[in-house]
Amino acid sequence: MGLLNKLFNSSSENKDEKELPWNILTSLSQLGDIKEKSLLKTQLIFKHSTRCGVSRMVKNQFLKDYDFTEKDFDLYYLDLIEYRAISNEIAQTFHVYHESPQLLVIKNGTAVANKSHGAINDLDLKGYL
Template identity: 60%
Template sequence: MGFFNKIFSGSTEDKDRKTLPWIQLTALEQLQEIEIKSNTKTQVIFKHSTRCGISRMVLKQFEADFYLTEDHLDLYFLDLLNYRDISNEIATKFKVLHESPQLLVIKDGEAVAYESHGGINSLELSNLI
C-alpha cells in the first residue's frame, strides 16, 4: 500500500523534510541589513535556481544536513530567477562571482566563505560562526 500512496498522494520526501528558519531575500535593502547584522551575528545567503535540478538536489541535501539554530546565524533564501537584480548586487557588494546554487557566509560585512554546487554541503558552517 505504501508504494501506491507514494504514487498517488505525492512524494512523502517533501513532507518529511525539516523546515529551516529561512528569511526570504526579496529586496535590495535587505543586503544593507545583512551587512550590518553580520557585525554581531553570522549571516548566510543561499542562492537557489528554482528551475535547476542540481540546485534543487543541493538545497534538499543542505536542508537535510543543517543542524544549527537561529541563535547561531540568520539564513537567507534567494530565488535568483525572480530576484536576479539582488543576485547581481550580492556579487558586487560581497565581491563574489555569481554561481548557482551558491552559499555565502557573511561576517563583519564581508563574504568570509562561499561555495557553489556540491561544495555547499562540504562547507562546515559551525567553523564559520
Template identity: 60%
Template sequence: MGLINKIFGSSSAPKEEKILPWIALNNISQLQDIEDKSRQKTQVIFKHSTRCGISRMVLNQFVDAYNLSEDDIDLYFLDLLSYRPVSDEVGYKFQVMHESPQLLVIKNGRTVEHASHGQINTIDLSSFL
C-alpha cells in the first residue's frame, strides 16, 4: 500500500486547512475605511462568487500560495452574491470593471493592481508592501 499512497495520497493524513486573516467585506461604509487605511497599509479585496467553480478553484490556489502576515496587508473577502450592492460600489469607488473572481490591490487611496480569474494568482502581493 505504500506505493499506492505515494501515488494517490493517503487518506489517513488529511491536508491541514490554511486559514487566512480575512476581513469580511459586507458593508459599503467599509470602502471608505479601506481607502483611508490604504494610505498606511496596502489593502486587498478578493471578490468571490460562491456559485462559480472557477472562482472556488482560484480562491483555493490563492489561499495555498498566500504567504503574507496580517502586519503586511489587510485582506478583505467579498461574497459578491450575498453583497451585490457592496460589489457594485467597489467597482465605482475603485474604478475597476466588475469581474468574478477578482482581486484588487488598493494603495494610497487608489487601485494599483487588479486581476480576474487565473491572473489573480500571478500578482506578487509582496511587491505592494
C-alpha cells in the first residue's frame, strides 16, 4: 500500500510544491479590499478549479514560474468550487468572463489583464509592477 499511496495520494503531490504568499479568498468583502489595495499595488487573483486536471497543470506551472515577492504583488487564490459565488462576483465586479483556471491582474481598481488556461503562464507580469 505504501507505493500506491505515494503514487496516488494527493497530499504527496503537494509536498514538493513551491510555497507562494497566497491570500486565500473566502469572502465577498475581500473584493472591495482588493480594489482599494490595487490603487497602491497591483493585485493578482488566481482562480483555480480543484476538480480540473488542466487547472491543476496550469497552477503547477504557475507555481514553478512565479518569481515575485510580496513587495511586488498581493497574490490571491480562489478555490472556485468552494467559493463559486465569489468567482461570479469577480466576473461582475471586474467585467471579465468567468473561466477556469484564470488569472486576473487588478490595478487602479480595474482588471487590466486576464488570461485563462495555458495563456496564464504566458502573461508577462513584470509589465504590471
